[in-house]
Amino acid sequence: MSPSTTVDGTSLRERKKQRTREALIDAAFELFTTKGFEATTVDEIAEAVEVSSRTFFRYFGSKEDVATSVQLQQFLDVYSALDARPAGEPVVTALRHAVGQVLRAYEEGGDDAFQFACVMRLVQDSPAVMARSLEMCTEQLDEMALRVAGRMGVDPIADPRPKLVAAVASAALQVAVRAWRETEPDEKVSDLADRAFALLEAGINYPPPA
Template sequence: MTPAEQVRPSEQPGLRERKKRQTRVALSQAAIRLCVMHGWAAVTVEQIAAEADVSVRTFRNYFGSKAEAIAAAHLERMLSVADDLLARPAGEPLWDALLHAVLGQFSPSPESSSQSDRWRAGVRLMLAEPALAGEIVRTNAAAQHELARAVARRTGTDAERDVYPKLVAAVVATGTGVAVEHSLRADDPAPLGTVVAQVFEQLSAGLPQP
């Protein structure tokens, strides 16, 4: 079962599935928070479970490792982008709708707002962890698949047969990744939302040469 199938077994999940997704989100956020604040090596699965107020057995029911738990945050974010995209007004241009949907998922967290420099440094160290790289690649593939499905519904194309929705999903995933990387590593960092808006402005204009 793919990561996306674990959190989206149907288009309209029932209460049980929504609660399972909420638990996944809580565990993923707890893993990120602890690893950013205390360092990858210092954080255990037991600590993550306690932070999310669940048992270790519950953690194991959802994730095989803390790397998998952390990478799941990206999938959850892109699932929310896909949901928000489909909820946007039908007549809104696609790239305007995508911008609003993406920006809605990139508001600063309380931790990143109150401890900006420390938080950014911790995120950089966490993302550099080799154990996380493979999980991020796998999760990103699932995230792009789900977003392509939403783009296809929005544009009347076919997510399996047509190139367009796949291309848009790949561009959105890459663009948001570039925005996050730039925001984390710039010498004079701008707020992530500002960088995301700049990225999408350039994408919607067709990436004109500066």
């Protein structure tokens, strides 16, 4: 093993970059909580980690990108959880379990729970964060469609169903968050999402390949 490589195969440089990124996220959420999103500046986030603003922009394009970094990680976690679901599960059932697993983990998981609650408030209170959140959901549709197509054993270019599932799944999550934000703030987002996906199971729960 090279002296510049860790036991898990990642380089020390990559580990350092990951630590810097995580430190910027932690500092940003602390500032968002204490000062508010609008009042927090990029310079303040960078200063809290003792890096330059230029370094900040190597990791994030804007404050909104930091605020929604938790949501981006949730998408990545959902993909991993979806890949781990039994191959025989219909596609929406697999998505329902994967999404529920990830949301519950964030709701109950220490620092993750703090950041998850914070980003939910930011989405509720900041039009800029809401807009970036919706934009991110749109950006992830193609990747979600690819994952769905893989479970269905179909070509996502020739078969429109994976893109339909991805779009409807994204809409279901947005419906759940909107219900939490506007009418059911005492409920868990994971429970509201589960309810939305349960409704989808009755309609477009395409089976895996025979």
